[in-house]
Amino acid sequence: MEKTQNTPKKKVLGKGDRVPFMQLLAYGFGGVIPIALFNIAGQLMGLIGNISLGLSALWLGVILIIPRLWDAVSDPIVGHYSDNFRSRWGRRRPFLLIGGIAVAISFVLMWWIPDGQWAHSLFPTESAFQWFQLCYILFWLLIFFTACTVFEIPHGALGMEMTTDIHERTRLFSAKSFLGNLFAMSTPWLFALANMEYFKGTGGNEADGMKYVSMLIAIILIPLSFWWFFTVKEPGFKKVSKQKKTAFWKDVRHTFKNKTFLRLVIIIFTLAMGFNFVNLLGYYIPIYYIFEGDKEAASTLLGINGTIWAVAGLLAVFPLNWISPKIGKRKTLLIAIGLMCLAQLSKIVCYNQDYPFLIIIPTILLSSGMLFFFTLGSSMVGDICDEDDLKTGRRSEGSYYSIFWWFIKMGTALASFVAGLLIVFTQFDETQVTKTDDLKGAVNELINKSESKKDYQTLPLSELFNEAKSVNHEGYKEAKDYLKNLKNKSSELTGKESKQITQILQQKYESLKDTRLKVEFIKSNLYKEQQALQKLDSNTNIDLLKEVIHRNFMLRLELGLEKVRSNVSLLLFHLQAEAIKHKEKSKAHYRVLSENLNDIEEQLEALEINSEVNKLEKKLKALKEQMKLFDKQAPYTLFMMRAVEIGLPLLLCMVSIVFTLRYTLTEKRLYEIKRALEKRNKQITDK
Known part of the structure; x- marks a missing residue:
């Protein structure tokens, strides 16, 4: 337990530390975009494009990597621009409104992939038509992920500056995880809805169904965008508005020089990459191994499993906010990785054709571990920003948060490509x-x-x-x-x-x-x-x-x-x-x-x-x-799917544990930074 005589026995929040409930709720609902919709696009587009449209898993992996590579450019730009943006509504809130609406519109259009005999007739060959479909998907994925960046980078940076308390910050990001995961349960249920004849029509498939299901999402998202804009506040904007603007490359170089930040990035990047490598296989295994290709039966289990995932993530918020202040963020992070390792090992038994619902056991463990892991990651970036503020006197949450997500998205991009290669490697027969x-x-x-x-x-x-x-x-x-x-x-x-x-x-x-x-x-x-x-x-x-x-x-x-x-x-x-x-x-x-x-x-x-x-x-x-x-599918394909999906994340969990043990920003150090910042800011105010 990272506690010394300099650490308060009981956390006492000042007036500027506690986030009002309505703002906490509104901010938390912002998690629907980076947690739910971001993953829906990455997971379901690869799945539906492959098994519904017959597009190559390899080429789908390639086109899914391109928007993530584009994020490598757009994330730091949006982060820098939001740090240096000034308006009567603050420097973050306008991005929430514009980004949220853009996400809703592009999410609908990305699913309206031209198909059917009329579309086929426009192209000389089936191959030419499939290349057209891949290009269409790529175009709208680029628009969609850009819109997500416009929303999420300022939203994440805003979460770091809404409170000065290190554990209230965890509570804020926990609300985001809690409510984001509440919507994340829709990922498999969307697949189930798309399989309903009401949406896909007679003779249609999941790709046809998703065209109409996506409209339901947009109807929810557009009003939420206005709610975020009018409800969430920027308490530190008055002070930051006087902060001198800086050059883009100067901010980037400064961020990369922070060794504590780089250690945290490696921890998160490695583990995110490991699970994203095999994320798509988590859909293939229930459909083609447990239910032997019965997509309608599997979609029901996937929907239930997604609900369990969301509920486990929701409930995990409470022990996280109890454990983290008790033992410190670093040790809590190690517990999170341990839960994920246990989840992978349990799949050896729980991928069971006779008892399909055993799959909920690794789901509960993995969802809880990931909730701990990614919530703490975002909160810890805020701690690093406090340390940087103490050294430089400048708040750069947008730059740090964007670079943090730049690494995660690069891992996700690489994982999208590798996921396609892994599906080809298992000899899955989409034709x-x-x-x-x-x-x-x-x-x-x-x-x-x-x-x-x-x-x-x-x-x-x-x-x-x-x-x-x-x-x-x-x-x-x-x-x-x-x-x-x-x-x-x-x-x-x-x-x-x-x-x-x-x-x-x-x-x-x-x-x-x-x-x-x-x-x-x-x-x-x-x-x-x-x-x-x-x-x-x-x-x-x-x-x-x-x-x-x-x-x-x-x-x-x-x-x-x-x-x-x-x-x-x-x-x-x-x-x-x-x-x-x-x-x-x-x-x-x-x-x-x-x-x-x-x-x-x-x-x-x-x-x-x-x-x-x-x-x-x-x-x-x-x-x-x-x-x-x-x-x-062939027995060899089904065996290789399970072996890869279980084993690869376990290997990268071990790497993440090594770097977590070397992370230096302890609980003691965090309280020292907080007191030093309070003292300095008080002196500035007194002057």
């Missing part, structure tokens, strides 16, 4: 996932079409005529769009491959060619029906109209069935090619999947579109159950 989703989506669409058959006997003649035109128009448009989609898929069949894979690609080409001919035939028949309809009017014989509707309806079902057959073929060709590439580790896995898919393909070939639509629905639903097998 299998997206092609299985396409297949299931096509089956769902066909089932919905078959269920949409109406009882035309009850419709009046005028409505029957309109219905006939509507069914024909929708069918013709669908056939036209699907032909463009098939053309893009055919153009992918190039590249240098082995002889066996080249043969598979040729089979794929011939299969798509056959499908195009069949769809062209269906389109031609729909066009003929369209011409025939133009000759009819609302006075046409009712039986004739019913016959026309029936023919168009059956043509649409034929088109839907061809889509299903085509998606089966595309998935089968992929599985056969992967079985050749993975000669040892996963060959058996792909062979089993291929054999089962061959059986489904035969059943679909025997399936006929006839007047017995109810039988068609039953057969399709039975096939849909069989298709759950194709959600499974």
